[in-house]
Amino acid sequence: MEKVKKEKLNDELEKTNLTLIQYSKKIEELTITKERTRIAQELHDSMGHSLVALSMNLEYAENIATINPEKAKIAMHDCYSISKDCMKNLRGAVSILKENSTLSLRKDINQIFLKFKQTDRYEFNLDFDENVEKVSSGIKTCIYKTLREAITNGIKHGNATSFNIHIGKSSNSIIFKIENNGVGCKKIIRSNGIIGMEERVHLLNGEIIFKSEDLVGFTIEGKIPENIL
The missing domain is CATH 1.10.287 (Helix Hairpins)
Structure with missing residues (x-):
């Protein structure tokens, strides 16, 4: 047995x-x-x-x-x-x-703008809250990459020439809004760029939405909690 x-x-x-x-x-x-x-x-x-x-x-x-x-x-x-x-x-x-270690978010964002400075064709308006510099490197890296992709997509797919960018703090969250004057769309197609933005923000328990009205302009809005568990 x-x-x-x-x-x-x-x-x-x-x-x-x-x-x-x-x-x-x-x-x-x-x-x-x-x-x-x-x-x-x-x-x-x-x-x-x-x-x-x-x-x-x-x-x-x-x-x-x-x-x-x-x-x-x-x-x-x-x-x-x-x-x-x-x-x-x-x-x-x-x-x-x-992952990129973003020490100064404003400085890194200005470097993006400088790449298009000499063309005299693109306009970038940045409203930046300096308190955002105090948040974690992971959040700043996420915002930087999201903005970089938003500008790339806006120029490449929407022929945008003007970008209005707001990055600030609201309560215990970091908020950002990126608007451009490019060609809009009735239906937003989830390209690699959009999927990448979603994944990065969602990984930090954040929210991101994409809007385009009356076929003119494109807007990206997002919110990331400052304290990520």
């Missing part, structure tokens, strides 16, 4: 081990898939923004090359800086894929 008992226990242990191995493989596959998705999103967000800025500056330089060579030269210099930034983002995304 003891022998039969032991054999039965051994059989059960073998089955359990096989099940655990299968679970382990599934977890490994899911981890790899998740990491690939993260890499794709990081490349899409960082590279997409830089490439749109590069394209706009090159177009501007080409249009004024014969009219104002000096301005065209400055624009080409900006293109060189943006391409270097693009390569830096690519290396960062591929090698380590660590």
Whole structure:
């Protein structure tokens, strides 16, 4: 009877081990898939923004090359800086894929604006509450990436030329609103950019909505709790 008992226990242990191995493989596959998705999103967000800025500056330089060579030269210099930034983002995304540590949100946002400064085509109005600088790096990084994607999408898909941005504190939450004057849409399509924005904000227990009325303009509003459990 003891022998039969032991054999039965051994059989059960073998089955359990096989099940655990299968679970382990599934977890490994899911981890790899998740990491690939993260890499794709990081490349899409960082590279997409830089490439749109590069394209706009090159177009501007080409249009004024014969009219104002000096301005065209400055624009080409900006293109060189943006391409270097693009390569830096690519290396960062591929090698380590660590979250960006945003120390000064206002400074990082101004760097986004500078990429389009020489084109004389885009206008950026920023209403920024300095108290937001005191919140966690994770929240600031989320807002920075959301704004960067919003500007990229607004220029690329909506042909927007003007952006009004509000970032502030309300009670125990950080709120942000990004409006542009681009072409609106009756139905908002959840592209990679929009999905990425949603995922980042929801990961911090926040809320984000997208609005477009009368086919003119596009608005993104969000709220992230300051104290994240």
